[in-house]
Amino acid sequence: MVNKSRMNRVAAAMAVAALVSVALPGASAQAAATTPRIDLRVLVVDDGGSSVEAITAELRDTGVPYTRVQLGGSGRPVIDAAFLSDVVDGRPRAKYQGVVLPNENPFGEGSAEMAALVAYEAAYGIRQVDAYTWAHPGVGLEYTDSGGYSGQLDGTQAAVTAAGKAGPFGYLGGQVAFEDNSALVPESYGFMGRPRAGYTSYVDAPVGSGRASLVGEYTHDGRSELVVTFGYNQYQQQFRLLARGIVDWLTQGVHLGQSRSWFAVHVDDVFAPDARWNKELDCTPGDYACAGGEGKESTIRMSAADAQYAAQWQQAKDFKLDMLFNGGAGEEWKAENGGTDALTAQLVADRAKYRWLNHTYTHPFLGCIQDTTTVPWTCVKDASGAVTWMSRAEISAQIRDNVNWATSKGISVDRTELVTGEHSGLKTLPQQGQDNPNLAGALADNGVRWVGSDNSREPAQRPVGAAQTVPRHPMNVYYNTGTNAEMADEYNWLYTSRAQGGSGICEDNPATSTCLPAPLDTDTGYLEHIVPAEARTALRHVLANDPRPHYVHQSNLAEDRTLYPVLDRVLDTYRTLYAPNTPIVNQSMxxxxxxxxxxxxxxxxxxxxxxxxxxxxxxxxxxxxxxxxxxxxxxxxxxxxxxxxxxxxxxxxxxxxxxxxxxxxxxxxxxxxxxx
Incomplete structure (x- = not known):
């Protein structure tokens, strides 16, 4: 059965080769006579599968132009010589610098379209990516029954070969770790085969006493294919690690678009206290509605020792935090606590070690005037039914006074940057359906050009008067918790069903939230469950060429210092997986x-x-x-x-x-x- 299959593939290959001269008559001679023009655009032949979609997403997010042809689409263009090439100003032109296919031949045996692609690639030196195929001689690999493997790949520790490091994957540290996020759910499947003549393995993994390939280059018939023999989607770590190299290999290192590994962390509410979660009431007294919370308010605020630790951590990790400060809130704290404040003194002494960002003077809500007697709060309206807004003068004072406070302390601040408390002033659905109409003017009064927004609400950048928003990723490390146990308790409330003692929010919103099978142990749940999950999410942003900053709160640097285990895991994992020539880029807002x-x-x-x-x-x-x-x-x-x-x-x-x-x-x- 195998021998017959092999014979059929040889016959099919011969048939495709026989069609080459028919598909592009004279193309090789024409290209040889005059150096051709090769347009910097990629052709993507899409079968609707996740692997092609993943590569397409990498092209899109990197800024690489591409043309997508839907295989099953009605009225799609025919891929023939005229579609692929022409002549411009007397010079032969290749319209695409690379071709992405679902597999080595998605058109079927004897296809004229595949023959046209084969001829085109050979004539112009164009490379082809086979997004996901199986191990067989047609792609330069032995069958899996000859020292290979097929099956689930969850948790596989693959590695970049010497050829891969010298070639398209030289930016990696060597390890390509396949995700294994749940023992209950199969997450990846693929094939590993041993190379045949013409095949160079770039990524392989152990099989028995040897190794077999998962990604490699197959050179044959004057063409080069990058062969990928495992399935993936655009979010999985194994693809994200390889995505850059796939594009660089496909385009031979010359393409429009660029990518970086970005990571910036904003620490909100510095100098101000944050309200504390109450484990008995399952709410936060003093912060909006909390039944029975009167007189049970408690706050979390960094100490001088916490500030010293932050500076030491930054130096050890070679990573700078952005301190988003409320100078007036710090002054209020000092006045209420004997006129001294060791935290402010320590942070001001270490001011040159951080980036500082204006977070308004006392952190008020800058949108509509809120009526907090309702749940949820609503906007106060005047007698005519019009919404009552914080004034332009009040907003402007909050911006200006905080900058002046920083200047008086010798803290360097970029006046063009601002993050308002709770992103207030910007529209806040469902209660406030528009920006405070006074916000844009106040921003202009103070020369603000960049204003932080919540990426979970508004992922796209947009104008606010003459300013532009900068969407920020919220990290799932809660502002109202100072200890690991508090974090796990609130997490349980949000992510367990009512039958398990939770709020039931997760069961009411199954499309956006998944319930835990059982509550986390409050002693161990944060470090064992929440930290890995949150670090995985943040790292996914880092690996996806996403420059948006992440934000947390000063409470996460206090008491149990809950933020650091997450940041440690992100930074340490990244630096293990990537070579020193590909550092994390930590930019200002x-x-x-x-x-x-x-x-x-x-x-x-x-x-x-x-x-x-x-x-x-x-x-x-x-x-x-x-x-x-x-x-x-x-x-x-x-x-x-x-x-x-x-x-x-x-x-x-x-x-x-x-x-x-x-x-x-x-x-x-x-x-x-x-x-x-």
Whole structure:
């Protein structure tokens, strides 16, 4: 049965080869006579599977232009010679620099479309990614019954080979860990095969006494395929680790778009106390409605020792926290506690060790005037039924007074950055369906250009007058808990059913929340369950080229210092998985806002078809609309053409160079000179 199958595949391969000259007559001769133009765009043939969707998401999120052809779509274009190439200004043009297929031949045996692709790839040196296939000789691998494996891959500890490190995956530290988040749910499946002639393994794993390949390059018939033999989706760690290398291999290291591993952590409410969760009442007295909470209010606030620990932790981890401060709240605390405040003294003494960000002077709600006698709160309205808003003058004072307080303490603050308390002033659904109409003016009064927003509510950047929002990821480390036990208790309340003693929120909202099978042990649940889950979520953002900052609260640096185990796991895991040439990028809010704005402008230009980019030999030309910077990735040694001479292009990251760039003065396009 196996021999017959092999014979059929050989016959099919011969049939495809026989069709090459029919599909692209004279293409090889034409390309050889004149150096062809290769457009910087990827062709994606989509079968609706998660593996192709994952690669497509990486292209989209990185900023790589692509054309998607839906295999089962009615009226889809036919992939033939005219679809793939033409002639521009007398020069042969390859319309796509790389091809992503669901597998090595999704069109069927004897397909003219596959024959056209084979001829095109061979003629122009275009590479092909087989997003997910099985181990067999047709992709350069032995069958799994010849020293390989097929089955579940959860928890597999794969590794980058020497060829992978020298090639497309040199940014990795060596380990490719497959997720195993639940013993009850199969999470990944695949095939591992031993290489045949023409196949170079880039990622392999142990099988018996040897190793077999999961990712590799198969070179044959004048073509190169990147063969992936396991299934995945865009969120799984194993794909996220390999995604950058897949794109770099496909594009031969030259493409539009760039990516980084971003991580910034905002610590809100510094100098102010945060209200404490009450384990008996299952609510937070003093913070909105809490039945029976009168007189049971309690707060959490960092101590001077906590501040000293934060500075020491930063140095040990080589990672800087953003301190979002409320100077007036600190002054109120000092006045109420004998006129001294060791925490403020310590943080001010260490002020140069942190980035500081304005969080308003006393942390009031800057939106509508709230009526907190209702549950949930509502906006107060005047006699005519109009909403009553905090005034422009009051908002402006909160911004201005906090900056002045910082200046008086020698704390350096960027006046263009602001995060309001609870992101207030911005629309807050369902109670406040619009921004406070006085907010934009107050921002302008103080020169604020970047205002923090809640990514869980508003994931897209948007304007607020002349300012732009910077969406922030909330971390699931609660503001109203100072100890591990409090964290686990509140988590149990939110994530267990009513029958288990919880709130039942999870069972009422199954689409967005999953109930725990049983309550966590409050002594061990935080470190054993919550920390791994939250670190996994944060790391997923880091690996997904997502620059949005994460935010927590000063209470998480106090008492049991609940934040550090999460951050330790994120940073330590990342630095184990990645090589030193691919460090975490920790930016200020202004820098993050600028990055998001550039991406939005770039995506708009791509969608409008207003970007032209191509490569002719070692010259790369990129034209974008005026004022729109282009993200470009290129090999080390690439030079940017200046009006007179050249300069090194971009900054080094992950084994190549990349940057947002535009034309030099008196130039209409960007021109890069590739090495060699």
């Amino acid at each position: 202004k820098e993050i806002g600028t990055e998001l704005g550039r991406r939005a402008a770039w995506d708009k230009a791509l969608a409008a078809g207003r970007v032209t980019a191509y490569r002719i030999g070692t010259a790369v030309t990129v034209k974008a609309p005026s004022g729109v910077l282009a993200p470009i990735t290129a090999p080390n040694g690439t030079k940017k053409q200046l009006l007179l001479g050249t300069a090194d292009f971009g900054t080094a990251y992950a084994g190549n160079r990349s940057a947002w760039t535009g034309p030099e003065p008196l130039q209409s396009s960007v021109t890069l000179r590739l090495p060699g």
